[in-house]
Amino acid sequence: MAVIGIIDDILASIGRSVIELCRSVGRIVLFILLTLSHLFRPPLYVRELGLQMLRIGYFSLPVVGLTTLFTGGALALQIYAGGARFSAESVVPSIVAIGMVRELGPVLGGLMVAGRVSASIAAELGTMRVTEQIDALTTLSTNPIKYLVVPRVLAATLTLPALVLVGDLIGILGGYAVGVTRLDFSGANYIKVTVDFLEVWDVLSGLVKAAVFGFIVAVMGCYHGYNSGRGAQGVGQATTNAVVTASILILAANYVLTEVFFSA
Amino acid sequence: MTTPKISLQDVHKSFGPKQVLRGVTLDVAPGESMVIIGGSGTGKSVTIKCVLGLVHPDAGRILIDGTPAGRDRDAFLARFGMLFQGGALFDSLTVWQNVGFRLVRGKQKMPRAEAREVAIEKLRRVGLNPEVADLFPAELSGGMQKRVGLARAIAAQPEIIFFDEPTTGLDPIMSGVINELIREIVVEIGATAVTITHDMSSVRAIADKVAMLHDGKVRWTGPVGEMETSGDPYLTQFITGSAEGPIEAVR
Ligand SMILES: Nc1ncnc2c1ncn2[C@@H]1O[C@H](COP(=O)(O)OP(=O)(O)OP(=O)(O)O)[C@@H](O)[C@H]1O
Ligand SMILES: [Mg+2]
Numbered sequence: 038m039a040v041i042g043i044i045d046d047i048l049a050s051i052g053r054s055v056i057e058l059c060r061s062v063g064r065i066v067l068f069i070l071l072t073l074s075h076l077f078r079p080p081l082y083v084r085e086l087g088l089q090m091l092r093i094g095y096f097s098l099p100v101v102g103l104t105t106l107f108t109g110g111a112l113a114l115q116i117y118a119g120g121a122r123f124s125a126e127s128v129v130p131s132i133v134a135i136g137m138v139r140e141l142g143p144v145l146g147g148l149m150v151a152g153r154v155s156a157s158i159a160a161e162l163g164t165m166r167v168t169e170q171i172d173a174l175t176t177l178s179t180n181p182i183k184y185l186v187v188p189r190v191l192a193a194t195l196t197l198p199a200l201v202l203v204g205d206l207i208g209i210l211g212g213y214a215v216g217v218t219r220l221d222f223s224g225a226n227y228i229k230v231t232v233d234f235l236e237v238w239d240v241l242s243g244l245v246k247a248a249v250f251g252f253i254v255a256v257m258g259c260y261h262g263y264n265s266g267r268g269a270q271g272v273g274q275a276t277t278n279a280v281v282t283a284s285i286l287i288l289a290a291n292y293v294l295t296e297v298f299f300s301a
Numbered sequence: 302m303t304t305p306k307i308s309l310q311d312v313h314k315s316f317g318p319k320q321v322l323r324g325v326t327l328d329v330a331p332g333e334s335m336v337i338i339g340g341s342g343t344g345k346s347v348t349i350k351c352v353l354g355l356v357h358p359d360a361g362r363i364l365i366d367g368t369p370a371g372r373d374r375d376a377f378l379a380r381f382g383m384l385f386q387g388g389a390l391f392d393s394l395t396v397w398q399n400v401g402f403r404l405v406r407g408k409q410k411m412p413r414a415e416a417r418e419v420a421i422e423k424l425r426r427v428g429l430n431p432e433v434a435d436l437f438p439a440e441l442s443g444g445m446q447k448r449v450g451l452a453r454a455i456a457a458q459p460e461i462i463f464f465d466e467p468t469t470g471l472d473p474i475m476s477g478v479i480n481e482l483i484r485e486i487v488v489e490i491g492a493t494a495v496t497i498t499h500d501m502s503s504v505r506a507i508a509d510k511v512a513m514l515h516d517g518k519v520r521w522t523g524p525v526g527e528m529e530t531s532g533d534p535y536l537t538q539f540i541t542g543s544a545e546g547p548i549e550a551v552r
Binding site: 165168169170172173174175176177178179180 | 350353354355374375376378379381382383385386387389390391392402403406407453
């Protein structure tokens with residue numbers, strides 16, 4: 038009998054988790070629809086948008102640049118080692134480039150920005166919720182979704198592709214540096230192979246991914262911050278949830294987009 | 302009898318299992334200064350948040366000038382000013398940008414330079430120097446932040462103003478200044494004011510009428526002059542601050 042009781046408990050708790058998950062998904066979808074509905078209705082707070090583009094895009098440059106630089110270098114070494122097994126060392130420039138612009142640039146850029154930006158958005162909006170600043174906005178006839186959420190979501194969606202494009206270049210540069218200094222490629226040849234090999238769609242698909250990841254990052258930060266629980270603990274929880282959900286959703290979305298773009 | 306400016310009718314609100322408001326009924330006449338008193342945690346702040354629509358009541362009606370709040374929330378809220386208990390200043394904006402927040406936005410928006418002038422004038426009225434205008438809220442003391450919140454609440458000359466504990470954390474002289482200011486706003490502009498306070502000297506300075514909240518209901522309401530002689534044991538205990546009486550000390 039005791040065994041049945043335990044199984045019962047386990048099933049009940051699984052059931053509860055599933056229901057809670059469905060609820061969260063529903064709430065997030067509603068939040069996204071609300072945000073989109075405000076996106077297309079005036080006023081647009083241009084000053085806020087500019088400020089957020091600076092904060093989200095520009096100040097993430099060093100983080101994303103360093104990440105792709107080192108990854109590009111490591112990638113070149115690995116591909117060289119792998120290629121050497123069937124005497125195909127010459128593929129290094131092309132595989133580094135395609136791996137960078139199609140996958141690693143957007144995914145690493147997205148994840149780094151998820152850590153940096155989702156967290157800071159969630160902490161900022163969470164603190165504003167806890168200290169009643171969001172209520173205060175409402176009483177001053179300013180819609181908090183329009184004033185706080187829309188500029189952040191728009192800024193992240195617009196700037197992440199630019200950020201990733203720069204990241205792609207730096208990543209390829211990392212591969213180039215390693216290729217030329219450590220692997221005996223000639224500089225001119227490395228660049229020529231890269232440029233000849235890459236197609237516009239390779240780069241463009243990565244940038245579309247980046248825009249989607251930017252949207253995910255900002256929406257998750259805003260959603261968790263906006264609905265933050267009370268007190269410092271609530272804000273801490275909101276920050277963690279924002280980073281975790283944004284990261285997982287980025288990886289899931291990346292798979293789906295890759296499937297859509299590249300499966301034959 | 303004139304239509305009350307604000308009318309709460311049997312308003313109920315629970316948070317989870319916790320019943321905070323259990324049928325609050327209260328009328329505030331136009332141009333009147335109503336003060337709400339009551340123990341800590343009895344739902345005073347929740348009551349005024351219900352009027353502003355920041356908290357949605359579970360049951361009951363709230364009427365402004367005899368009509369419920371319509372679809373256009375911005376226009377509805379444009380008639381209100383609110384001082385939050387914790388100040389709720391925007392910490393990414395400077396003091397004058399906080400005070401002038403509404404002035405530079407919306408339908409009657411004015412140029413920034415002009416809004417700044419108005420903001421500085423409002424700051425002066427709450428006893429703050431023009432020098433604080435360009436500081437950030439985090440650089441001010443608690444009492445100064447409260448006064449900035451007060452300046453922001455009155456900046457756009459609203460017709461209904463809520464003050465949630467305007468004098469808490471202020472020294473006695475500054476409390477006096479703020480009490481006078483609230484009185485002036487009611488008398489000069491003809492605004493309707495609802496003030497929450499624990500400070501009995503404030504009550505006497507500000508109030509036309511007093512309402513006491515206890516156990517989720519309005520326990521007593523009447524003109525401030527009748528407060529002392531009400532004969533209500535709850536109110537008497539509250540005014541005298543005695544530990545002996547029907548209100549339990551542990552809540
Ligand atoms: N958003 C909320 N979620 C859950 N409970 C809440 C919320 N807001 C208020 N409460 C609860 O409602 C009760 C009344 O809160 P309220 O802030 O109105 O008290 P108050 O009368 O203003 O007290 P004080 O004089 O200390 O400010 C409290 O017990 C509080 O815990
Ligand atoms: Mg309160």
